[in-house]
Amino acid sequence: xSDFAADPSHPRYQSLLLxxxxxxxxxxxxxxxxxxxxxxxxxxxxxxLGERTIPSAHKATVxxxxxxxxxxxxxxxxxxxxxxxxxxxxxxxxxxxxxPVEINIFYRTPERMAALIGRLxxxxxxxxxxxxxxxxxxxxxxxxxxxxxxxxxxxxxxDSDVIMVPLEDGDRCEALVAMGKTVIVIDLNPLSRSAKxxxxxxxxxxxxxxQNMLVDIENCVVDEAFSNDEVLADALQHIATKFTSx
Numbered sequence: 001x002s003d004f005a006a007d008p009s010h011p012r013y014q015s016l017l018l019x020x021x022x023x024x025x026x027x028x029x030x031x032x033x034x035x036x037x038x039x040x041x042x043x044x045x046x047x048x049l050g051e052r053t054i055p056s057a058h059k060a061t062v063x064x065x066x067x068x069x070x071x072x073x074x075x076x077x078x079x080x081x082x083x084x085x086x087x088x089x090x091x092x093x094x095x096x097x098x099x100p101v102e103i104n105i106f107y108r109t110p111e112r113m114a115a116l117i118g119r120l121x122x123x124x125x126x127x128x129x130x131x132x133x134x135x136x137x138x139x140x141x142x143x144x145x146x147x148x149x150x151x152x153x154x155x156x157x158x159d160s161d162v163i164m165v166p167l168e169d170g171d172r173c174e175a176l177v178a179m180g181k182t183v184i185v186i187d188l189n190p191l192s193r194s195a196k197x198x199x200x201x202x203x204x205x206x207x208x209x210x211q212n213m214l215v216d217i218e219n220c221v222v223d224e225a226f227s228n229d230e231v232l233a234d235a236l237q238h239i240a241t242k243f244t245s246x
Contacts, residue, residue: 056234071162102156103135
């Protein structure tokens with residue numbers, strides 16, 4: 001990040017920092033050309049949410065964290081944007097949860113996979129993390145899903161009981177739910193297919209979610225009365241109220 005020159009006092013500093021991470025990741029071969037478009041779509045919803053973790057999102061975060069801790073075989077699925085934006089924090093979270101991460105991307109090429117795995121391995125070595133990184137050699141397919149994202153590993157996605165899927169990916173989320181898995185979705189758009197299909201949806205920005213999880217990991221309790229529909233409705237109400245209140 002040595003060439004990132006924005007002043008920390010800039011009101012858009014965090015947004016500019018995340019954009020810079022994506023720009024650099026694209027130059028390093030980690031991302032597809034459409035990555036910034038996908039990020040911009042989410043960023044627009046973050047504006048509407050006030051660029052903060054609203055109470056219902058924090059409630060969903062705690063629920064997701066407790067569910068991951070109780071799981072027998074949790075896994076964190078990563079795409080290029082997730083690695084670029086929060087790769088370090090996500091690996092730290094995976095170590096705290098004693099679970100693997102698995103790279104699963106739509107625009108899959110040998111070059112991109114090598115770049116993503118290389119980035120994660122470098123983070124792992126730098127911080128001396130004990131995390132299994134899966135995805136380089138898929139040996140299974142997600143039933144009912146077409147295209148490269150169907151490729152996965154048996155020891156990761158297939159055998160998991162709880163899977164966290166950062167960032168929007170509606171058809172994959174639907175396929176995983178159909179397999180009987182508990183799917184934790186991180187998606188700033190409460191109207192998206194993935195948000196509606198997920199078992200637990202965190203309507204919040206990825207880097208904030210992971211930092212909140214790292215803070216709350218020792219103090220999270222699963223709420224048996226948790227309602228994902230209520231979480232989505234609250235996010236929509238928050239957006240609507242933002243424009244009707246003074």
